[in-house]
Amino acid sequence: MLADNIDEIITDPATYADEALYHQTFAELRRTDPVHWCNPAQYHPFWAVTRHADIMRVELDAANFLNEPRQFLVTIDDQKMMEEQTGESNFARNLxxxxxxxxxxxxxxTADWFGAKSVRALEEKITELARETVDRMVAKGGTCDFAKEIAAWYPLRTIMIVLGVPREDEPLMLELSQKVFGGSDADTGGGEGMTSMLEAFAAFNDYFGRVVADRLVNPQDDVATLLSTATIDGAPIGEAERNAYFLIIAAAGHDTTSSAISGGLLALIRNPDQMAKLRANPDLMPQAVDEFIRWTTPVKHFFRTAVADCEVGGQAVKAGDSLMMCYPSANRDEAAFDDPMEFRIDRKPNRQLAFGYGPHVCLGQFLAKMEIRILFTELLARIEEIELAGEPAWVKANFVSGLKRLPIRYRCEGAASVTGG
Ligand code: HEM
Structure with a gap:
């Protein structure tokens, strides 16, 4: 039976910090009301689309299900505040x-730049970063908060390389992107939701404005130069669109990947047989990476809006209705995966939908997978006997969320056992 307050559960940021509650709720929805009309107090209503097949169908049909005007959950109050403060009904004209x-x-x-072949050119630099990241773990002497001290930094550094921005600006980038995504969680975003998000947008725009000014006089082989000089139909792209492009790459590229990394490690710790299997069979790493991403599904939803009256999963959807694609639910769909609640590093096939699907499918998917593969290869080769050293905790956010705390204890190559002293 669905809970009386199901619509509040679906939208409450706290649900996304409680894996058991989320998966129990959405398993029930998939079974009893897979395309559910959701009318919570704080948000405009929408259909929650919970099954793998329905999400694929909607995302593939981009002519009939648009990304405008609604992309993710924004409370009615926050929407009003944004319109008052910015005069715009949307955050940014990004992809x-x-x-x-x-x-x-x-x-x-940027499609070529982020293609599977092109990102391989970054392999060497990212391997160096992965080594440095594991050196950092070694230097910590056997304990760390993996989510905060390790997983948050590595994807950030990768994105800095991709964008071509200097290393000393990393702390600023980290702070801003956590404000954009973790706005409703007091530990990460300051707990001020929309205000914190708008401040972060403004700061990002200032920052990238300076990067563009530099690249116009000092062109380099990076995405920043590509965006600074980009043209469409012979005309330079607009400043708002260019800033929005920077922002989506900067922000979408690391909180997501770091959540998959820390959540992947936690899954390995909780499933020691899978950890042992992966250590014994490093060739399984690409499959394991897909499973980390399915298991964690860091992006919790995106929206589409129906152009015309239609039917989705047996429900009559009207023109103008919006639909929430519930990715973590799709990734536990019994109809799409064998034993979906089991974490299996050798899952094959693995048609995980964590990167979305169709024309908007994640631009950074090959980069993200490569980063995760390289880090875990390095980490498992040098760090042993990894175990929990405290309770993990998740970010309370209903759009992008993952672990904010993962205390671990481990033994570095050549050191004495963590338990044996
Ligand atoms: C595990 C890591 C990541 C996950 C789970 C993830 C997830 C997603 C999802 C669900 C979408 C929307 C897809 C749709 O609407 O069908 C998306 C889009 C996007 N992602 Fe990622 N992403 C990740 C990493 C990255 C990275 C590293 C970048 C860096 C470039 C990136 C850049 C983008 C961009 C630019 C879009 C918009 C694409 C479009 O609308 O055409 N993402 N991502």
């Missing part, structure tokens, strides 16, 4: 907010 023909044109600007 996620665009539909065709603009989406196609703007995505094409």
């Amino acid at each position: 996620v907010a665009m539909d065709n023909p603009d989406h196609k044109a703007y995505r094409a600007l």
